[in-house]
Amino acid sequence: MLSTALITDLYELTMAQSYLESGKLGKAVFSLFVRKLPKNRNFLVSCGLETLLEYIEKFRFKDEELMYLKSLKIFKDSFLDYLREYEFRGSIYAIPEGRIVFQNEPIVQVEASLPDAQILETLVINVIHFQTLSASKAVRSYLVSKGKTLIDFGLRRAHMPEAGLYAARAGYIAGFEGSSNLLAGMKFGIPVFGTMAHSFVMVFDEEIDAFRAFARSFPDRTVLLVDTYDTLEGAKKAVKLMKEGIKIVGVRLDSGDIEELSKGVRKIFDTEGFKDVKIVVSGGVDEYDIQRWLSAGCPIDAFGVGTKFITSEDAPYLDIAYKLVEYEGKPKYKLSPGKETFPYKRQVIRHYAGEKMEYDQVVRYTEDGLVRLILHEGKLKKKLPTLLEIRETLMEELKSLPESLASLEKSEYTVKIEHIP
């Protein structure tokens, strides 16, 4: 990857130059937190820290970036020299990936000299925001899926390929079994899944010829898309092939009345003795569909979850901010209406009633709590967890989630913020 240094709003650099010129070089703490949860979210899943650290490592102003900045005729040479030497050597405190988090909890806190911490603002928000958004959306499908398989099919409608890649990562952390996205498979080792498209069926004169050709190419993993012309007829053709001894792992339904069709298809297979053939459903699927279909007893084995997941359609952004909370050890507050901030570096203490989470406290930073020191003066404190370990962290964490929060109905969790005078 190229330098990430220009993934930056211009004002980060104008401020930094002015800090340097005004001698404002003291130690600052910035806190990344979500002010308020979207109306359809009862909690969030922290996600994106590993990616952020990779992007910060590549946050270096090379000749190309410096020449461009010089061409703007805004910056002084002394400041461009500062940028040339820039390398993040501060500390990062964060809630590790795969934890359940809430409003006003410091997901990431950056501690460094004021200009050094300031210029990372845009990057820190951007990277943590999107993966936290994606994991928080994906986990809702996971929570209502009753053990059924979920697969990310979203890449095509992701907001550019990079979003598709990192949403696949977030979805996997949040309980998806895999993704259709090959780059996510290569880069993160996420299991990849895929079947066929309507075009494949259409290119053969007869639907059954398409099925036969595909089964010949992939004898051990044939999943047939059966809704191109008529879903039940498509399922009957799958039966015909199986009776000829061809192995069919499953069928996919991508349109129509899924409740009626999934039951109809299941009945066709079961009547003929093919009880092991799986039914996969896709096509605009979200957590509300999954919950409704499973409640209605639809015999669906797997869901391809695409567009609505990958765009976080019902909440396409979080009200997330990166705010100065401490400078030279002194508290920093902002009083703008609706955007007040809480000063000081913070820790989050989670309280439990039995096995379930009861409420959180956001207190002045101490060592014990959800927030961990991740990067100490530019150096990683401890090897980061693997993707699988992060996923397991979340799976474990979900056991302590109160039922009300695990539901698609809105529910509030108490976060008590210690007011420090």
Place this chain on the structure above:
Amino acid sequence: MLSTALITDLYELTMAQSYLESGKLGKAVFSLFVRKLPKNRNFLVSCGLETLLEYIEKFRFKDEELMYLKSLKIFKDSFLDYLREYEFRGSIYAIPEGRIVFQNEPIVQVEASLPDAQILETLVINVIHFQTLSASKAVRSYLVSKGKTLIDFGLRRAHMPEAGLYAARAGYIAGFEGSSNLLAGMKFGIPVFGTMAHSFVMVFDEEIDAFRAFARSFPDRTVLLVDTYDTLEGAKKAVKLMKEGIKIVGVRLDSGDIEELSKGVRKIFDTEGFKDVKIVVSGGVDEYDIQRWLSAGCPIDAFGVGTKFITSEDAPYLDIAYKLVEYEGKPKYKLSPGKETFPYKRQVIRHYAGEKMEYDQVVRYTEDGLVRLILHEGKLKKKLPTLLEIRETLMEELKSLPESLASLEKSEYTVKIEHIP
């Protein structure tokens, strides 16, 4: 940039292997179109073609990709050899960037051998979808902005940096003056804008000291953020500095009751004789806000349009598809409920009543119409337009847009699809 070859759903490759094995190598035409416009869109702006061509050029399976694909144990060596040689040598017909388009109009049509055209599906949808989505959202702000300046402030909440970059491009095409995004400035030559954040103000003991420091660093381009503590008091401090002879270009308001505050701030400046100081407003701004504020006579000179633009918040995706419409010269239809397709390579003919667009016809392909041959057998037919030329195309095009479609109220445009037997 690395290879783009794995920006691909697995099923594109399983299908391609099966096409090769089944001898399905005839000429295919795939069409990218939007089935139905989102409820808050009266039209779309075609966008992303240049990016798509760049990404297609880099769509090459290198050793790393091939090794990964081999490790999946799905593909035959003969197919991996096909991928190793893959280079797009087909043709692309497209509606150029910056044109107004509607449902069922073929934004991009790919003509190539069936497997060659199939495996580009995910990439084509992904790249054109996002920029068309972004331009179509941005132009709504442009249409209600009455000549006021619009600036993209969205990078931080974009769905990863790549989305921020290409949304900035799309926004610029759609009439924005520039962006806060430095990478967009470097890569596309888009003018960059920026001021200061609340953190800058908070780090000084007195707000006026922050203002003074910033003005000292940027004597010719000082825009002060005045809402950190009290907006009207902030504006009075700006006046105080101007009376000392310090030049202030403008102030930014990022919170509070914008109607009341913008009028209050304007009055403070005008009363003191500083009629040239601009007022910039940001903070969750969208086209509805802009229309409401300008209708209420708010004296706002520029809007920073951020999150709701860059996530296309009220319509975060388009119902876009890439469908096989023709194979070996024969029409291809799909009959899935709600997802019917229209066969054959197509042209779009636009009809006018006087200077205004009246209706479009989607007919069988001929040379004259909105659709142009862009890439002929892998070669660019004609130099692509510059970003500025695309922007001018759209500005010209908007003059022919019927008033009803230019409004934020829902309105329908007629697209007649020629049914070819």
